[in-house]
Amino acid sequence: xxxxTKIKSSRHIKSDxxxxxxxxxxxxxxxxxxxxxxxSMNLTAQALMGxxxxxxxxxxxxxxxCGVPCxxxxxxxxxxxxxxxxxxxxxxxxxxxxxxxxxxxxDSEQNLVGCLTILQDHFPITDLINRVHFEERSLKMILENxxxxxxxxxxxxxxxxxxxxxxxxxxxxRNQVLGKPCSALFxxxxxxxxxxxxxxxxxxxxxxxxxxRMKTKSGDIIPLRASYxxxxxxxxxxxxxxxxxYDLTVVYNLNKAVTERYTFxxxxxxxxxxxxxxxxxxxxxxxxxxxxxxxxxxxxxxxLAKVIHSESNRAGxxxxxxxxxxxxxxxxxxxxxxxxxxxxxxxxxDKPGRFQEASGGTILLDEIGDLPxxxxxKLLHVLEDRKFYPLGSRRPVSVDIRILSASNRGLxxxxxxxxxREDLYYRLNVLQIELPYLKDRKxxxxxxxRHIMRKHFEPSLHQIKDISEKAMEALLNYDYPGNVRExxxxxxxxxxxxxxxxxxxxxLPDYMQKRLKSSGPDFDENQDHKKPAAANKERxxxxxxxxxxxxNRAQAANALKMERTTLWRKMKRYNxxxxxxx
Numbered sequence: 001x002x003x004x005t006k007i008k009s010s011r012h013i014k015s016d017x018x019x020x021x022x023x024x025x026x027x028x029x030x031x032x033x034x035x036x037x038x039x040s041m042n043l044t045a046q047a048l049m050g051x052x053x054x055x056x057x058x059x060x061x062x063x064x065x066c067g068v069p070c071x072x073x074x075x076x077x078x079x080x081x082x083x084x085x086x087x088x089x090x091x092x093x094x095x096x097x098x099x100x101x102x103x104x105x106x107d108s109e110q111n112l113v114g115c116l117t118i119l120q121d122h123f124p125i126t127d128l129i130n131r132v133h134f135e136e137r138s139l140k141m142i143l144e145n146x147x148x149x150x151x152x153x154x155x156x157x158x159x160x161x162x163x164x165x166x167x168x169x170x171x172x173x174r175n176q177v178l179g180k181p182c183s184a185l186f187x188x189x190x191x192x193x194x195x196x197x198x199x200x201x202x203x204x205x206x207x208x209x210x211x212x213r214m215k216t217k218s219g220d221i222i223p224l225r226a227s228y229x230x231x232x233x234x235x236x237x238x239x240x241x242x243x244x245x246y247d248l249t250v251v252y253n254l255n256k257a258v259t260e261r262y263t264f265x266x267x268x269x270x271x272x273x274x275x276x277x278x279x280x281x282x283x284x285x286x287x288x289x290x291x292x293x294x295x296x297x298x299x300x301x302x303x304l305a306k307v308i309h310s311e312s313n314r315a316g317x318x319x320x321x322x323x324x325x326x327x328x329x330x331x332x333x334x335x336x337x338x339x340x341x342x343x344x345x346x347x348x349x350d351k352p353g354r355f356q357e358a359s360g361g362t363i364l365l366d367e368i369g370d371l372p373x374x375x376x377x378k379l380l381h382v383l384e385d386r387k388f389y390p391l392g393s394r395r396p397v398s399v400d401i402r403i404l405s406a407s408n409r410g411l412x413x414x415x416x417x418x419x420x421r422e423d424l425y426y427r428l429n430v431l432q433i434e435l436p437y438l439k440d441r442k443x444x445x446x447x448x449x450r451h452i453m454r455k456h457f458e459p460s461l462h463q464i465k466d467i468s469e470k471a472m473e474a475l476l477n478y479d480y481p482g483n484v485r486e487x488x489x490x491x492x493x494x495x496x497x498x499x500x501x502x503x504x505x506x507x508l509p510d511y512m513q514k515r516l517k518s519s520g521p522d523f524d525e526n527q528d529h530k531k532p533a534a535a536n537k538e539r540x541x542x543x544x545x546x547x548x549x550x551x552n553r554a555q556a557a558n559a560l561k562m563e564r565t566t567l568w569r570k571m572k573r574y575n576x577x578x579x580x581x582x
Contacts, residue, residue: 020235028119031105032061039114043234048119149245152231153182155201160240169247171217171450176577182243185214193226200228201241212245218450219270223248267300267307268451271441277304277433284431285311290383292368292428293406295435298485301406302366304433309362314402317361322354325370333375334391343392355388355399362402368428369409369420376421383427403428438483443554443564445476448484452491470505473569474516539574542567546576 019042022029028045032038038056046052056064105114143150149166151159159182162174170177170185177184186193193214196207212224226245230238267278284291285308293301302321309319327335334343338353355363365371371379382388383403387396405428414420438445449467467475471494480486494507505513542560549555557567570576 022118029116030056031114031116033114034112036061038064045119149247150242151177151182152240152242153197153201154240155238157181157183157198157201166245169216169222169245170214171220176217187215190214190224193224193228196226197228197241197243200230201238204230204238206230214245216450219447220268220451220454222454267303268447269441269444270447271436271444273436273441274444277435280431280433281308282311284308284433286313287431288312288402290402290428290430291404292411292430292432293404293435294410294432295408296437296483297408298483299435299438300484301408301435302364304435305362305364305404305406308404309364309402312362312402314361318358319362319364320354320358321364321366323366325367329372329374332372333378336375337378337388337390338397339391340393343390347392350390353390355382355401356397358401359399360401362404365403365405367407367409368405369407369411369414371420373419373421376424380421380424380427383424438480438487442476445487446472446568448487449475449491452488453495456492456495466502468502468504469569469573471503471508472572474505474508474513476569478512478516535574538570539576542570542574543576546571 019029019031019040022042022044028042028048030038030041030045037058038061039058041049041051041053041056051064102115102117104112105116107113143161144163149169150161150163151166152161154160158179159177160179162172162177167173172185182197183194190213193209193212196209199205200207206227206229208225208227210225212226214222214224216222224245225248226243228241228243231240231242233239267274267281269275269278281304291305291308293304295301305321306319309315322336324332334351334353336353336355338351338356339347340350341347365379378388382399386401387398389396411420411425411428415422415425438448449472475487475490478490482489490509490512493509494503498504498507542556545556545559546553549559553564553567557564560567562570
């Protein structure tokens with residue numbers, strides 16, 4: 001602002017209009033005349049100082065602001081503007097950091113007639129709370145304790161209020177998000193939610209999204225039901241926006257169990273190997289090609305098959321799974337292809353097989369490596385002609401079906417041992433996806449842990465449990481021979497056994513703790529950490545490496561010559577948290 005700010009009664013903007021303009025910008029402002037009397041004060045300044053205009057008008061500024069350091073500096077001697085940053089404390093409010101700028105006011109004859117002081121509040125508190133009177137402060141307590149996530153933003157989209165439930169749902173502490181752009185909560189997953197919030201702020205519309213999504217601190221994508229509305233000041237001007245949101249994870253899991261619809265939201269993994277699988281799966285899902293899914297037990301072959309079906313144009317049709325290893329050989333053919341009345345003793349009616357049940361949709365032949373050689377020829381015929389003969393029938397049955405198969409035995413090895421037909425193998429292996437061992441993608445372990453904990457989250461507990469440093473260290477260093485399935489069992493076990501808000505090392509299964517101890521590291525819950533001086537030095541070294549590598553953990557770990565899981569554990573120990581983007 002120019003040091004020659006002029007406020008004229010007729011030809012230039014009036015002081016009251018200027019103060020109203022500052023109100024629209026959420027900037028506090030007041031004027032003082034040549035006699036040091038407060039002549040006007042806008043609503044934002046009143047809220048910031050905890051004063052009403054009537055209490056300050058025509059009062060000596062030195063008396064009104066008594067006890068507030070350097071609120072007014074004498075401009076009447078030098079006629080020069082000034083500004084600084086310091087703490088302002090209202091009678092009923094805590095200290096907050098503001099930038100204060102004062103500038104002289106001149107009349108048309110260049111005579112000094114007073115001064116204008118503006119106050120820009122930098123303390124990230126909600127605009128909503130700033131605009132309520134002291135007797136309405138109970139509203140804050142209500143908002144804090146509602147079982148619904150609430151956050152508010154200013155017109156620039158920066159978060160100004162974040163309640164307890166919002167912290168629980170998002171995983172962020174409020175001091176990590178206040179003053180930061182809300183776009184970080186929706187980055188890459190909730191563009192529609194951001195557009196709705198912007199529309200509410202710009203046009204005053206109230207919007208709702210029953211299929212919203214948010215990214216948590218741990219990187220999980222969670223489903224939301226959210227509403228967005230404009231926040232207005234006492235004069236009805238829009239000064240920001242408010243969002244209310246519910247975590248629909250439990251509802252999502254229930255609907256998924258009922259409808260058997262699975263999406264890429266159910267597949268967790270940031271490891272390059274998993275990202276490559278996701279890219280291939282997105283392409284494969286849109287085709288009708290036969291897919292062979294291989295990988296160790298417990299890596300998610302069944303889930304990946306369900307995702308392929310749910311993302312295909314057959315999603316509305318049946319998805320039928322046949323476990324080739326679970327059915328007796330003498331029943332397998334009739335179960336897969338059905339039979340006609342009189343085909344054998346006890347066949348008193350026609351019965352369709354699994355292939356007919358899956359007509360129009362997808363069939364998953366799980367553990368295909370255990371399929372008897374006698375049935376492999378018949379399956380080959382189905383793959384070639386999409387026709388088969390039910391047991392006891394002379395009429396072929398045609399089916400429109402997509403065939404997916406899965407195995408943990410390595411079909412190529414079975415072919416080499418002449419335990420699996422080579423021609424059938426190549427028919428099944430049109431497109432192959434191989435899932436890795438969990439121990440080969442340890443970078444995904446923290447993500448999977450949080451995802452599993454949210455999956456088994458009980459709403460009655462009101463919050464997801466935390467994991468102690470020692471328990472997390474154990475989870476990160478375990479090899480999981482049973483892969484993701486074993487991890488889920490371990491986490492569910494710990495959630496059931498733990499009766500506190502935090503999972504400790506002793507809540508993990510005994511067999512896991514014994515295996516960890518026998519492998520070398522000492523997982524003693526009472527083990528002392530490093531001495532303070534050494535710990536501080538290590539913390540600074542880690543921070544320096546993270547900052548110099550733009551918070552890329554993989555690059556920072558490489559620079560520090562340590563594993564990424566070790567870096568993650570040390571960041572948690574030293575409370576090193578990446579800030580949200582500016």
